Amino acid sequence: MKQFSSFAKRLSNTGITELMHDLGEANKSKDPKICMLGGGNPALIPEVINTLTKEAKSLIDSSYFESSVAYYSSPQGEGTFISALCDFLNHHFQWGISTKNIALTNGSQSSFFYLFNLLAGDMPDGSHKKILFPLSPEYIGYRDLGLSDNMFFSKKPSIEYSDNKQFKYHIDFDALEITDDIAAICISRPTNPTGNVITDKELERLDLLAKQHQIPLIIDNAYGLPFPGAIYTESNTKLHWHENVILGMSLSKLGLPGVRTGIIIANETIIDHISNLNGTLCLAPNNMGAGLAKRLIESGDILTLRDQHIQPFYQQKMQAALTLAQNIFQSHHVYIHKPEGAFFLWLWFPDLTVSTKTLYQRLKARKVFIIPGEDFFIGIEPYWEHQYQCIRINYAVNEEKLREGLCIIAEEIEKLVASC
Numbered sequence: 001m002k003q004f005s006s007f008a009k010r011l012s013n014t015g016i017t018e019l020m021h022d023l024g025e026a027n028k029s030k031d032p033k034i035c036m037l038g039g040g041n042p043a044l045i046p047e048v049i050n051t052l053t054k055e056a057k058s059l060i061d062s063s064y065f066e067s068s069v070a071y072y073s074s075p076q077g078e079g080t081f082i083s084a085l086c087d088f089l090n091h092h093f094q095w096g097i098s099t100k101n102i103a104l105t106n107g108s109q110s111s112f113f114y115l116f117n118l119l120a121g122d123m124p125d126g127s128h129k130k131i132l133f134p135l136s137p138e139y140i141g142y143r144d145l146g147l148s149d150n151m152f153f154s155k156k157p158s159i160e161y162s163d164n165k166q167f168k169y170h171i172d173f174d175a176l177e178i179t180d181d182i183a184a185i186c187i188s189r190p191t192n193p194t195g196n197v198i199t200d201k202e203l204e205r206l207d208l209l210a211k212q213h214q215i216p217l218i219i220d221n222a223y224g225l226p227f228p229g230a231i232y233t234e235s236n237t238k239l240h241w242h243e244n245v246i247l248g249m250s251l252s253k254l255g256l257p258g259v260r261t262g263i264i265i266a267n268e269t270i271i272d273h274i275s276n277l278n279g280t281l282c283l284a285p286n287n288m289g290a291g292l293a294k295r296l297i298e299s300g301d302i303l304t305l306r307d308q309h310i311q312p313f314y315q316q317k318m319q320a321a322l323t324l325a326q327n328i329f330q331s332h333h334v335y336i337h338k339p340e341g342a343f344f345l346w347l348w349f350p351d352l353t354v355s356t357k358t359l360y361q362r363l364k365a366r367k368v369f370i371i372p373g374e375d376f377f378i379g380i381e382p383y384w385e386h387q388y389q390c391i392r393i394n395y396a397v398n399e400e401k402l403r404e405g406l407c408i409i410a411e412e413i414e415k416l417v418a419s420c
Contacts, residue, residue: 011144026369035405036397038369040192041257043396047309048255055292068291075279076271077104081290084298085263092226095241097265103274104285107260108222108250113145114277115218115246120183121148129183134206135171137376139192139220152379164326168338169194171202178213185210188220190231190341193376193392197231197340200238211244222250223342229306230314231341243267251289261289314343314396321345321395321402328406332413345393351417352389359391362412368405
């Protein structure tokens with residue numbers, strides 16, 4: 001074949017695909033020396049695995065199993081799960097939504113592919129619209145989802161420094177301008193890659209800006225409330241939704257990444273379009289995630305799992321990882337983003353004079369896998385040296401492997417700084 005389409009060129013050789021390929025090969029390897037600190041796979045929490053195993057066995061023994069595997073759902077997604085989730089959200093958050101406000105997708109990546117291309121890109125009137133990320137860095141998986149050029153635009157954050165080599169990004173509202181070519185504002189909360197949880201006040205200001213400019217506010221809640229609830233701040237965690245908000249959720253970080261179940265909560269017009277896209281691109285979303293999670297949501301056991309096992313597990317991991325990193329990098333010029341949620345450490349090395357992709361290759365050669373930070377700064381203008389000095393670490397791993405990997409990172413950083 002002489003050539004493939006522009007669609008193939010755009011989506012078949014992306015940064016995240018290359019990284020996922022590397023991570024997949026490393027995960028398959030039996031090499032005990034590999035330190036897997038990259039990727040976003042949730043930890044295998046024993047209590048979660050046991051609960052999901054029981055749910056799977058119960059599902060197989062029930063009549064619901066047949067409908068889960070032998071029949072298509074509607075393009076909107078499996079109806080009884082949507083109904084259970086609707087009741088759950090109204091009970092706990094009093095949103096007054098209906099089942100017409102919820103659609104399922106084949107994972108969050110599919111959700112945001114739909115949403116971004118539904119709202120932005122080349123428009124029928126000849127204009128071109130963009131998605132604004134008001135806080136950079138943002139999730140690397142967004143970067144290559146646009147079917148048009150120049151669909152994403154992000155702004156530099158302001159930086160607040162604190163004790164123990166920590167810092168926190170904040171939205172720079174003074175520099176945030178909503179121009180006519182902005183179709184929607186999008187923020188993840190907690191933020192992947194940094195673990196940042198933007199404050200309720202920041203979220204309210206974004207919401208007000210979106211309403212003033214008559215554009216939706218998209219909130220990616222994959223790590224947030226009500227599940228998996230990987231948030232460690234004592235405040236600033238209000239779950240936010242109304243007709244102008246599009247809320248993305250997922251079953252992946254609950255412990256079900258393999259069943260690829262994304263959830264979109266939005267006004268009925270958006271949900272109708274998402275359902276139509278499902279029907280066109282995949283006929284219907286898969287049913288297995290809905291089948292495994294439905295009883296947990298109906299009974300409220302999903303909150304018990306969150307409060308007693310998931311959130312405490314990751315918070316303990318976060319505290320241990322932060323202490324470990326502070327000790328290992330004690331003599332290095334490094335800053336660690338304050339880890340307020342999710343399960344990542346975001347490390348900033350101001351003296352790093354090579355790109356983090358170069359650092360990634362050096363670490364990969366030593367069998368340590370991280371995620372280089374530069375691709376998380378999506379459509380940022382103008383050039384910013386900072387974006388080539390940060391890396392993301394997944395601390396949802398064995399503590400000894402984390403220690404080993406961080407020590408090797410420290411060694412490589414020291415070599416690079418000394419060679420300049």
